[in-house]
Amino acid sequence: MQNNGSLDDLAIFHTVVREGGFRAASRRLGLAPSKISTTVARMEATLGVPLLRRTTRSVSTTDAGRTLADRIGPLLAGLDAARVEAAEGAERVTGRLKLNVPGAVMPDMLPPLFAAFHARHPEVEVEIVVENGIVDIVAAGCDAGIRYEDILAQDMVSVPVGPRVQQIALAAAPDYLRAQGMPATPRDLTEHQAIRYRLPDGPLLPWQLVEDGRTITVEPIPRLILGVNAIDTGLGFARAGIDIVATFRNWLEEDFAAGTLISVLPESWPSRSGPRLYYPSRHTPRPLRAFIEVCRDHDKS
Template sequence: MKNNESLDDLAIFHTVVREGGFRAAARRLGLAPSKVSATVARMEEALGVPLLRRTTRSMATTEVGNALAERIGPLLAGLDAARAEAAETADQVRGRLKLNVPGAVMPDVLPPLFAVFHARHPEVEVEIVVENGIVDIVEAGCDAGIRYDDVLAQDMVSIPIGPRTQQVALAASPDYLAARGAPAAPRDLIEHQAIRYRLPGGPLLPWQLVEDGRTITVEPIPRLILGVNAIDTGLGFARAGIGIIATFRNWLEEDLANGDLVPVLPERWPARTGPRLYYPSRHAPRPLRAFIQVCQDTHEG
């Protein structure tokens, strides 16, 4: 047996495991799927053990393959970091930035930031992974994450990204309110039908309103429940008269202005802190530092 796998071969194998298949890895690496498959087969022949279990429909990592991927992952990441540090003398920022973000920041928070970022740093490849649960960004292979109101690990730092505060608003279609009546107080909501969001594998997102200077929680009838991964689809159902929706006020501006939706209990809407970018306190790669600078410049501006 000859253990003469090159770093390129190891990187290809690790990408197959990380991406979950040959075709996905080939797209990520810019290689033909046949070359990726042949590389893994060559490694398995040299090692004398299977690294992957293949069927016509799926692929799984063997115990040996999983152990190999876990061992080489940090080594490959270290090499990437070393290359990035070596290139930092160059004027042009290059490399890859991978962010793990909730769906709530996709429609309006990130697009203007990345418009500025890409104008400044056109050589940086950006990948955005949308997940709404709590995620270990280091384990997930991401440079940074964005979350609302989450308790950060001790080795994380964070900065505001997007609006410092956001107001959570209630709205419904004119047809729905004409048929059901407009609630006059928070307690009236328990008789109303609502479009609610559910966290992955968890509870429904609570509806909170301000009453007598304090924040209260109300539980309307869940006429329609959407996963938070579909958070940007809720307004379409609200326009169709399904029920009352609770969402960020800035997402409602156009619908409120043209009359497609009507505000519900606007004097009771609460405010919450905006999203934050968080990342490990250790040395940040240059593309991430460049993105942090864009976020800071946007807030200062």
């Protein structure tokens, strides 16, 4: 590509890939879909290889297109950050922040953080992608991710983004316990019905409890199995009297206070370290730096 608009062409192509199609890129950039399509076609003619596969319903990258998008993504992000910093100075933060997070942090951890973030930086657009597996956030086009410490990549920087320690609690509705009885020991749970969660294309999440100072795994009867992406929906089933649920204690405090759910074996609940925000050390765009600052301030409060 030897024309003066080549950098703009690359940005247009990358937006098509990131947004998943010409119309979405058109809305993002404020350009006509025909101009975007013409730009990509011109790039393909200049390079001599197809970059996109087009059907009436979808657009996907060829191998060459994916390689190009992966290489130019960090460069374009760096240029955008440099332009914003040069034009707007140190105080005003604009742009886009894209995070990849597990469902476990959605109901109660993120809302207060983003309330504080939007109060400070109202012009930043935030996109949250909810996934529970291990994700390469760079390849996924995200600025940062949130995960638990035991699965963080070693080459990432991380900061706390919630409670330093979380407890996994067991609970059941009064109707269930009247009908089935209250288990007296962790091993009694093997005779009880449970709401279980399954990892995407993987095993059920294990039930681990503490007994005599040791961590043990128990296998209750999995009468209801939910995908882990719906982890915050299990409480609704438990409140309806369907089985025992294992979930974060902080999600259960209101139910315990109201009596809609009863704690089960509280002396055996295990603890784990809380979630962390993680990101590559080599490039931190301004919206992400601003969000990290909010996380650190929230951690002090």
